[in-house]
Amino acid sequence: MDDNLDTAVPDTDLPSESSAAAIPFDHGGDQSVLRMMMDATPLCVTLFDSRSNCIDCNQEALRLFEVGTREEYTERFFRFSPEFQPDGSSSAEEAFRYLAKALREGSCAFRWTHLTSTGCVLPTEITLVRLSTPGEDVVAGYARDLRPQLAAEQLERSASERVKLLLGASPLFVSLWNRDYQNIECNQEALNLFDIDDKGTYLDHFFDLSPERQPDGTLTSDKVRQVIDEAFARGRYVFEWMHCTPDGEPIPSEVTLVRLRYQGDYVVAGYTRDMRSQLEAERSARESAKRLDALVRSLPLGCMFWTDVGELLECNEQAAKMFRLPDEAAVREHYYTDLFPPKQPDGRSSVEKIREMVKEALESGHSVSEWMYHTIDGEPIPSELTLVPISDGSDGYQIASYCRDLRELQSTLEINRKLQQLAYFDPLTGASSRINFMQMLKARMADLREGDTFGLGLFDVDHFKEVNDAHGHKAGDLVLEAIVSRVRDLMPEGGIVGRYGGDEFMVQLGVMGRHELEQWYARLLREISRIKVTADSEILGTAISLGCCFWQPACHDAEVLLEQADAALYEAKNAGRNCYVMRDFIC
Structure with a gap:
C-alpha cells in the first residue's frame, strides 16, 4: 500500500504498553493470560483504538506478515494493504469504514486482501469485534489466512473445465480445558456453531455435542483425555475431531490445542474449525474430476492433454482408436515419432506449427487449425485441431487438444459433390x-x-x-x-x-x-x-x-x-x- 493510505491514519502517538494492556477480557483481569491467549491464537489478532490507530497484535500477526516486532507491526500496519482492494475500492477508505462499523454495531466480518512486509499477496477473512475498556472502546481484528482455502477452491475449478464452487468461511470457536478434563470456558462462536443460547448449557453438555465414538473407533471420553494430555505434554497438538449438533448432524472439525497460563495455572485452549464446507468442496472436486474424466473419455473427438511445453500427458479412448492403437500408453509412446509427418500439407514443419498453435492458444484462449495425423500403419488422418489452455491450479497451464477426424466429413462432401453433379x-x-x-x-x-x-x-x-x-x-x-x-x-x-x-x-x-x-x-x-x-x-x-x-x-x-x-x-x-x-x- 502506498503512502496515501498511511497519511490517512490520524497523526497520533502509539499507545504505551500499559494502555494496550488495559483491555479487559473477562478473565479476572489477568493481563498475562490475555497476552498469552492472543499469542497462542492460530488466528492473526490486531487491536485498534477508537481513532483507528493500530495499537497491538499477537505473535501470529508477526509471523503472518513477516514482521520482527510489535512496534514495527503497529507502525506499518496500514501499509500491509494494497492501494485498492480487488473490487476496486480504496483500501484506506474501506479500512476506516469497517473499523467505524465495528465500533458502531459491535462486530462485522469481511474478506480483505493484505500484503506481507515482503510484498506477497495475503488474502484474509477478517472479523472485527468491539471490546470495552475502562477508558474507551477498542476493536479486535481477527484475520484468517485464506490461502489454503483459496488453493482448495482453485483445485476444484481446475478439475471440471468448466465446474466452480466457493468455500464458505467457517469461524473458529475457542474453549478452555483444565487438567481434570473439564471444559471451563468458551467464546460466543462455540454457541453459534451448535446453536446454543447460553454458555452454561454448552459447558454442561459438551460431551453431548460429539458422538459416543470418534471415527477411529475410540470412545469420545477417552480421546478427550488422550488429546488434552498430548497438548499439556507437547504445548501444541493438532488433530481431527467429530462433533455433532444437538439434533445429531455430524460436524467434522480440525482442532488445535495450545497450552497456556490461566489464573495461576496451565490450561489448554482448544481452537476448533468447522471442516464441513472444505470437505464438501473436496468431495465435490473429486466428483467433478470423475465427471470430467467420464466426459472426456466419452467424447466422439480425439482428446489429448499436453503441458505448455508440448509434453503429452494423457488422451481419451477415441484418440487411441483414431490412431489404431490399443491404449493411452501406446499413444504416448508413438505420438511424436509415428503419428504425424515431419511437415504439414501447408509445407510448414509440424513441430514449428504446433508450437505456434500453442503460443496462439495461450495468448488468445484458443487456436484452431487444419492438421494432418497418421494412423500407426500410415493412413493419413486429415483433421481439425483445436487447442485450449487450462490452468493447472498454479502459475502454469495445460493444453487441451480436440481432434476432429475429417475423413468421414470429406467422404460426405464427395458424396454431396457427386449428388450435386447428378442434380445439375x-x-x-x-x-x-x-x-x-x-x-x-x-x-x-x-x-x-x-x-x-x-x-x-x-x-x-x-x-x-x-x-x-x-x-x-x-x-x-x-x-x-x-x-x-x-x-x-x-x-x-x-x-x-x-x-x-x-x-x-x-x-x-x-x-x-x-x-x-x-x-x-x-x-x-x-x-x-x-x-x-x-x-x-x-x-x-x-x-x-x-x-x-x-x-x-x-x-x-x-x-x-x-x-x-x-x-x-x-x-x-x-x-x-x-x-x-x-x-x-x-x-
Whole structure:
C-alpha cells in the first residue's frame, strides 16, 4: 500500500504498553493470560483504538506478515494493504469504514486482501469485534489466512473445465480445558456453531455435542483425555475431531490445542474449525474430476492433454482408436515419432506449427487449425485441431487438444459433390440438367433490357429412334455424346447447352445479334452433319433440326419462351429436317 493510505491514519502517538494492556477480557483481569491467549491464537489478532490507530497484535500477526516486532507491526500496519482492494475500492477508505462499523454495531466480518512486509499477496477473512475498556472502546481484528482455502477452491475449478464452487468461511470457536478434563470456558462462536443460547448449557453438555465414538473407533471420553494430555505434554497438538449438533448432524472439525497460563495455572485452549464446507468442496472436486474424466473419455473427438511445453500427458479412448492403437500408453509412446509427418500439407514443419498453435492458444484462449495425423500403419488422418489452455491450479497451464477426424466429413462432401453433379448435369452427355438450365435461363432473362437480342434454341437428333431401334441404345448414347461434345466445342464463352429430355437439347448463347446467331446455327448444322459414329462396324451419320425463338421485352416467362422455341423446332422438322427455323416471340 502506498503512502496515501498511511497519511490517512490520524497523526497520533502509539499507545504505551500499559494502555494496550488495559483491555479487559473477562478473565479476572489477568493481563498475562490475555497476552498469552492472543499469542497462542492460530488466528492473526490486531487491536485498534477508537481513532483507528493500530495499537497491538499477537505473535501470529508477526509471523503472518513477516514482521520482527510489535512496534514495527503497529507502525506499518496500514501499509500491509494494497492501494485498492480487488473490487476496486480504496483500501484506506474501506479500512476506516469497517473499523467505524465495528465500533458502531459491535462486530462485522469481511474478506480483505493484505500484503506481507515482503510484498506477497495475503488474502484474509477478517472479523472485527468491539471490546470495552475502562477508558474507551477498542476493536479486535481477527484475520484468517485464506490461502489454503483459496488453493482448495482453485483445485476444484481446475478439475471440471468448466465446474466452480466457493468455500464458505467457517469461524473458529475457542474453549478452555483444565487438567481434570473439564471444559471451563468458551467464546460466543462455540454457541453459534451448535446453536446454543447460553454458555452454561454448552459447558454442561459438551460431551453431548460429539458422538459416543470418534471415527477411529475410540470412545469420545477417552480421546478427550488422550488429546488434552498430548497438548499439556507437547504445548501444541493438532488433530481431527467429530462433533455433532444437538439434533445429531455430524460436524467434522480440525482442532488445535495450545497450552497456556490461566489464573495461576496451565490450561489448554482448544481452537476448533468447522471442516464441513472444505470437505464438501473436496468431495465435490473429486466428483467433478470423475465427471470430467467420464466426459472426456466419452467424447466422439480425439482428446489429448499436453503441458505448455508440448509434453503429452494423457488422451481419451477415441484418440487411441483414431490412431489404431490399443491404449493411452501406446499413444504416448508413438505420438511424436509415428503419428504425424515431419511437415504439414501447408509445407510448414509440424513441430514449428504446433508450437505456434500453442503460443496462439495461450495468448488468445484458443487456436484452431487444419492438421494432418497418421494412423500407426500410415493412413493419413486429415483433421481439425483445436487447442485450449487450462490452468493447472498454479502459475502454469495445460493444453487441451480436440481432434476432429475429417475423413468421414470429406467422404460426405464427395458424396454431396457427386449428388450435386447428378442434380445439375446430365450424367451421359455432361450437358446441364433441365432444372439447372432453366434456372440459368431465368437469371439471364431477368438481366435483359429493351433492345437486347437474345435467342433460345431447341434441337433434337434427326431419326434418333431409328438409330436406337437398329443399333441399340448404346449406339444412341454414342450419338448423343458426340453431338453434345461438338456443340460444346462450338459454343462461345458464356454459352450453355442443356438436355431437355430424350434426344432434345436446349441452347442459349447469351446476347447475340440475329445475323451472328443465324451464322452460328448454320455452322452448327454443318459440323453436326460431319460427325461419324461407329456402331456394330457400321458408320452412322448425324443431323439435327433446330428451332429458335427470339426474346421480346413482353416475354417474362422462360417456360413460355421455351414453348415457342419448341414450336419453331417442329416447323424445322416439317420443313424437311437438318435445318433451323428462327421466329420472334409472340405475345
